[in-house]
Amino acid sequence: MSTLSIHNVTSDYQGRVILKQLDLTLQQGEIVALLGPSGCGKTTLLKAIAGLQAISEGSISINGQVLSGNGIFVASEQRGVGMIFQDYALFPHLSVADNILFGVKGLNKLERQTRLEDMLELVKLTGLGDRYPHELSGGQQQRVSIARALAYEPELMLLDEPFSNIDAQVRHEMMLEIRAILKQRNVSAVFVTHSKDEAFVFADQLALFEQGRIVQHGAAETLYSNPNSQYVADFLGTTNYLDVTVTAEKQVDSPLGTVFSTTTLPHTIGSKGKLLLRPQQILLQANDKGSAEIIERRFLGSVCHYHVVQNGVFLEINSPMMNFSIGQRVQLVIPEHQLVVFSE
Amino acid sequence: MILGLTRSWSLIGYLITAVLLLPLLALIVQATQPDEAVFTHLFDTVLPTYISNSLLLMLLVGFGSLVIAIPAAWFVARCEFPGRRYFQWLLLLPLAMPAYIVAYVYTDMLDYAGPVQRAMRAWFEWQTPHDYYFPAIRSIGGAAVMLSLVLFPYIYLLARTAFMEQSSHFLHASRVMGCGPWRSFWRLALPMARPALAVGVALVAMETAADFATVSYFAVPTLTTAVYDTWLGYGSLTAAAKLSAIMLLVVFSMVGVERFARRKQQLFQKQSRLNEADRYHLAPAKAWAAWSYCMGLLVVSFLLPFVVLCAYAVDYFSESWDDRFWQYSINSLYIAAIVSFICVAFAVVLMFVRRVSPRPSDKLASRLSSTGYALPGTVLAIGVLVPLTYADFAINDLMAWFGAKGPGLLFTGSVFALIFAFCVRFVAIAIGSLESSYKRISPSLDMASITLGQSPRQLLCSVHLPLLRKGMFAGALLVFIESMKELPAALLLRPIGFENLATYVFQFVSDEKLEHGALAAIVIVLVGLVPLIYLNRSLEQSR
Known part of the structure; x- marks a missing residue:
């Protein structure tokens, strides 16, 4: 059974539509990332799930129980969702222990103590229960907030840009750690971020937002290699587009010559479109008589990033070959792969 | 939510x-109740004077406080001179002094029977009030001076903050373009502080409009005293309410000015703060002048009245x-x-x-x-x-x-x-x-x-x-x-x-x-x- 089920959810605020007919389902233990630029509505959806934002249409249910919609509104305090915030939202006047036990009810003293110890151990903060939030580092504070949410034993965990205030050096490690905790406890989670890198590391599924709509939803690999629009393709990485004509089932004609696909293209023969090429899908070969020229070179460590021009077409290419210099002539090769062509 | x-x-x-x-x-x-002739009577006789007195007083006090406060705010915010750190807060003290007490102390000191005029008469051997000119203390001008002395800190405070919050980058930019302190003040600091000054003047004008004790003591009839007299003298709630409504009109228009200026202020003040090192270090003569100005202001508006009060209390x-x-x-x-x-x-x-x-x-x-x-x-x-x-x-x-x-x-x-x-x-x-x-x-x-x-x-x-x-x-x-x-x-x-x-x-x-x-x-x-x-x-x- 799906943990979270969002059906046709629309929300407006002061006459402005913020969420438009969203559909999303989440399986038990799964982590979905709501990804998109700021102001696209992803945080609004998170708040709608938590019951902190009203919806005007559609429904939101957890474990089959409707929380919002169909004339039903379950108050936030009765939804049983855990929420993690960008600013951690720890209560500054309470100790770590009191923060963690803030939402815990109906346990006796011993059980509360056990719950606390479990949580501190889980987030590797054993022995720090008596500290106050301001005595902890940012990363430690975020762990406390994870512990506080988990101690409440939520049906669903909501994370609102939880890593954006964490130092870049420790962010990656922190993400893996918290992901492991959620997986270990088999907690489903909805994770809001504007960073595709964070989404790739942390989530199983991606839901990409554009102005209040989910434009594509699926596994990260699917969205990256098989985007359904230029918006999705551009958001998930650098892109090149070639104006092409489909000349056969698995073949297009481009300004760089004929390109072959490993899969059958859904387009009719003779139709025009834009071929998506990622920077690593174009290979560079040294060739003094090549028809392409390197016009810009940037060293990025594992690869080199080149700007190349051929027949007036500008391309960005990542290549493991480091030894091309600006002004050098090269030959471009596009190996056969699963082509993505957007219809005009 | x-x-x-x-x-x-x-x-x-x-x-x-x-x-x-x-x-x-x-x-x-x-x-809005029908009138009981009291208001009509007031309207036909004294009300125009009351209104013009109120407005004139607001104008005078607003201007007076502005003139007093701006130099003090500038010295404290932007110049370095001995005692600056203390004047920073000392100049707020007059706010604690009710205007009617200041008014009383100065009247006591400066009117015909007071020590100042007595000394002058003794010195110049004048015999009667006709022999010399001395400004009347119990007048609208006198009330304006007294109110300015205790209300200027509102403007001082806002102007000081405005001057301090103006980014030091402006100052640097103006310095490298050859503007000295004086020109920087007139061309940059003062125009940028305008919204803050407007807020201050509006607050001062509101306080002035609301003042009862000083004008009552000086027998300058204003709208406030009129409300008081109409109720206690004529016992007419309706007439008092009508006068109050006029008063409200005046006050709420000041509130409007204040709100408007505050919004503007937010546009001007969001840059980085002034560095300690960015203050003008005044040469000894100028530093002494700045110190004297601040000290003089403090003495006149707070210390002297307070000392006199203490002397009264002891005696x-x-x-x-x-x-x-x-x-x-x-x-x-x-x-x-x-x-x-x-x-x-x-x-x-x-x-x-x-x-x-x-x-x-x-x-x-x-x-x-x-x-x-x-x-x-x-x-x-x-x-x-x-x-x-x-x-x-x-x-x-x-x-x-x-x-x-x-x-x-x-x-x-x-x-x-x-x-x-x-x-x-x-x-x-x-x-x-x-x-x-x-x-x-x-x-x-x-x-x-x-x-x-x-x-x-x-x-x-x-x-x-x-x-x-x-x-x-x-x-x-x-x-x-x-x-x-x-x-x-x-x-x-x-x-x-x-x-x-x-x-x-x-x-x-x-x-x-x-x-x-x-x-x-x-x-x-x-x-x-x-x-x-x-x-x-x-x-x-x-x-």
Whole structure:
């Protein structure tokens, strides 16, 4: 059974539509990332799930129980969702222990103590229960907030840009750690971020937002290699587009010559479109008589990033070959792969 | 925001707001009642003079305070000279000095029988007032000077902050383009500080319009004294309400100016702060001039009057130190304590509802409840009298109808009216204090608490209240002090035979023997110093 089920959810605020007919389902233990630029509505959806934002249409249910919609509104305090915030939202006047036990009810003293110890151990903060939030580092504070949410034993965990205030050096490690905790406890989670890198590391599924709509939803690999629009393709990485004509089932004609696909293209023969090429899908070969020229070179460590021009077409290419210099002539090769062509 | 917030919270909020708005609404209703010839009579005879006096006074005090305050603010904010750090807060002290006390001290000193003119006569061997010219102290000009002396710190404070918040980059840019301090001041600093100055002038003008004691002492008839006289002299609530409505028009247009200027101010002041090192280091002669200016201002506006007060108190100690002094101090204290408790309680509920309510009308309600602060004391008193008089009559009529003896003036004849008026006026201070405390509480704390299964009441009690403690205390303290100082409303609303420190001191001022009430006056000044210390601390912390 799906943990979270969002059906046709629309929300407006002061006459402005913020969420438009969203559909999303989440399986038990799964982590979905709501990804998109700021102001696209992803945080609004998170708040709608938590019951902190009203919806005007559609429904939101957890474990089959409707929380919002169909004339039903379950108050936030009765939804049983855990929420993690960008600013951690720890209560500054309470100790770590009191923060963690803030939402815990109906346990006796011993059980509360056990719950606390479990949580501190889980987030590797054993022995720090008596500290106050301001005595902890940012990363430690975020762990406390994870512990506080988990101690409440939520049906669903909501994370609102939880890593954006964490130092870049420790962010990656922190993400893996918290992901492991959620997986270990088999907690489903909805994770809001504007960073595709964070989404790739942390989530199983991606839901990409554009102005209040989910434009594509699926596994990260699917969205990256098989985007359904230029918006999705551009958001998930650098892109090149070639104006092409489909000349056969698995073949297009481009300004760089004929390109072959490993899969059958859904387009009719003779139709025009834009071929998506990622920077690593174009290979560079040294060739003094090549028809392409390197016009810009940037060293990025594992690869080199080149700007190349051929027949007036500008391309960005990542290549493991480091030894091309600006002004050098090269030959471009596009190996056969699963082509993505957007219809005009 | 709590979507599921029950209506009962909203209802409590509306109820408080309704109570707090009652005087204003009653005033407007009463002012539209048919006239009883008193107002027409006033209108035909003295009202134009009252209005022009009020406006002239506002203009003079606004200009006077501006001229006094700007150099002081500039020296303290942008120049380095000995004592700068102390003047920074010393120049706020005049705010603690009621204008009527300053006025009394200077009148005593400067009028015909005072030491200054006596010395001049002795020196130049003049015999009569006709032999020489000396400006009249008891005049509109004299009142403007007295009010400017105690109100300039409003402008000083805002201008100082504005000058300090102007990014040092502007200063550097202007320096490298060859502008010296003088040209930088006229071309950059002053124009950029304009919105802040406008806010300051509007505040000063509002205080001037509301002043009762100084103009009353100098016998300069203004709208405020007119309201007072119409009620106590003619006993006409309607005419007093009509005058109050004119007054409200003046005051609310100042509020409008102030709001508008504040919005502008936000545009100008968001850059980085001034560095300590970016101040102009003044050459000895100039530094001495700056020091003299600040010191002179401080002496004239605060030190001299205060020293004179102390001298009075010493000379007349046995007259001052009596049972009445204690009785009236206790009256002031307990009224102020009750008022500050009620104001903070109201403010907590209103601000909580404003913060968490999903209903826009709830937020509006709590904003409206701050309106009372703009009401001048006399106007507010009339506003309070209108509904309470009706209520008293209604109760007595009802009792009579049942054949019982009525309780008399239950509301208007007791301290209830006084407490009610003070709450209406000062709840805005408590609201302001809690508002700034609330701003420091991240909204995600609310969401965290709610999603962890806590009810709105638990959110208030176990998260907000502990975090608001400082703001509640500061709010209560400020309300307490304002309630101790407030004079005009107390004069009109006190029950017969009831005095507090402010009315007691004013009585002595009116009777030309402040010497006998000097001790009480000193208490009022000292109490007024407390919020300044608090204000200064918060300014220091924010830097």
